[in-house]
Amino acid sequence: MTAVPDLPILAADDSMLSRKFGREVANYFSGSPLNRVSFLRSDHAFLNAAFAHPSTSFLLLDNYSPLAKDTANLAYVGKDDVLPLTGPEPFKKTEAEQIKSFNSAVTQPIILFLGLDEKKKGFEYREYRGNPYFAIDVTPKGSIEEKAKSVIEAVKSKQGVSFIPGGRLLTLNAPEAAIYAQARALLDWNARSPFCGGCGERTMSVNAGTKRVCPPTDLAGVSEGGEPKQRADCPTRHGVSNLSFPRTxxxxxxxxxxxxxxxxxxxxxxxxxxxxxxxxxxxxxxxxxxxxxxxxxxxxxxxxxxxxxxxxxxxxxxxxxxxxxxxxxxxxxxxxxxxxxxxxxxxxxxxxxxxxxxxxxxxxxxxxxxxxxxxxxxxxxxxxxxxxxxxxxxxxxxxxxxxxxxx
Incomplete structure (x- = not known):
């Protein structure tokens, strides 16, 4: 029998609109407790600091199944648990440097920045405060298969957590359901969009997992230290339509x-x-x-x-x-x-x-x-x-x- 989680309800107010139409409804999968601060996703100094901070929570998903304590509560891990897969500084290079070093033969783990929990004040960056949240796709695949497996086995060995299977997860408490929905939708989009719609070549994830770009060069098959190969011209590299965005x-x-x-x-x-x-x-x-x-x-x-x-x-x-x-x-x-x-x-x-x-x-x-x-x-x-x-x-x-x- 499925338990019915508490639904997120916005606080009552005495505004004109609320008096006319009643309290705003926040349905399940909405009402996230995180401030997405989406404008900071391209700030790699911010991403590096957030990734390394001891207050940061990482949500792991294996084939879209989240790590959880039980069917109602997600489980989060710390930076040390994900280092074998991500390395210590996955955002060290700028976006331009990442694009220049693109290698289509190497699988990179998708690391999503989800936002800041402003109710907790452990992390500060300029005027922004709150504990950072990331989601990481640990599905074993491509050249990261063995590293992903090692992370999965290590976290599964911890008492009281497991990856919740199931096609549609509707039992989480409401705030964490919203966090899971954001992570799942973005990881699914990245997985479904490995190729460019303009030229058919492989794309790469940028902007902390929320955009994909078609790089002009590729290091696949190039000897170490060699110049990257130029890829064929692509219409997505002209004008303002040079990025692929998540679909809704x-x-x-x-x-x-x-x-x-x-x-x-x-x-x-x-x-x-x-x-x-x-x-x-x-x-x-x-x-x-x-x-x-x-x-x-x-x-x-x-x-x-x-x-x-x-x-x-x-x-x-x-x-x-x-x-x-x-x-x-x-x-x-x-x-x-x-x-x-x-x-x-x-x-x-x-x-x-x-x-x-x-x-x-x-x-x-x-x-x-x-x-x-x-x-x-x-x-x-x-x-x-x-x-x-x-x-x-x-x-x-x-x-x-x-x-x-x-x-």
């Missing part, structure tokens, strides 16, 4: 309310566990607004026509790089008939009363793929609170569409 795929996910405001439209995918229904969802297409995507996807999947659409909240979803944009829409009075004949994506779709959804929310929290407890089979099952689908349903049945919510 926007996806709409929507709670659709009946025209009379008493029922919710839920759909069932073909691979869902028994009894599972959820809100509808789909990818945004180029040249399409969020509101248009909600209406299009709802009609394509269920045949239901949607009128007014309101954006509720969003959720980063690092599997691998989605941003779930949560919306609430209302069906038109003459558009509520369900028709699954347009897009065969759904196995079924139904209108459920608020009471039926409320009862499902009171059931046991069962994550995707887990068995349904005895005595609850045959009942409506919905995603757990870690999913934005659940939060959208809760918002509707708790009165989001009624009078202005209170803080």
């Amino acid at each position: 795929d926007p996806t709409v996910i929507m709670a659709i309310v009946s025209s009379d405001g008493t029922k919710l439209l839920l759909g069932r995918g073909k691979r869902y566990p028994p009894g599972w229904y959820s809100t509808l969802a789909g990818f945004l297409e180029p040249g399409e607004s969020i509101e248009e995507a909600v209406r299009r996807e709802t009609w394509e999947e269920s045949g239901v026509h949607v009128g007014r659409v309101v954006i509720h909240s969003s959720q980063p979803w690092p599997y691998p790089a989605n941003l779930m944009i949560g919306a609430i829409g209302q069906a038109t009075p003459d558009g509520e008939t369900i028709n699954l004949g347009n897009d065969p994506e759904l196995e079924d779709a139904k209108w459920y009363t608020f009471d039926e959804v409320r009862e499902a929310m009171g059931g046991s929290a069962v994550a995707f793929g887990e068995p349904v407890p005895d005595g609850e089979k045959g009942k409506l099952r919905i995603p757990p609170q870690t999913a934005i689908a659940n939060r959208l349903m809760a918002a509707v049945i708790e009165g989001y569409l009624g009078a202005s919510p209170k803080i």
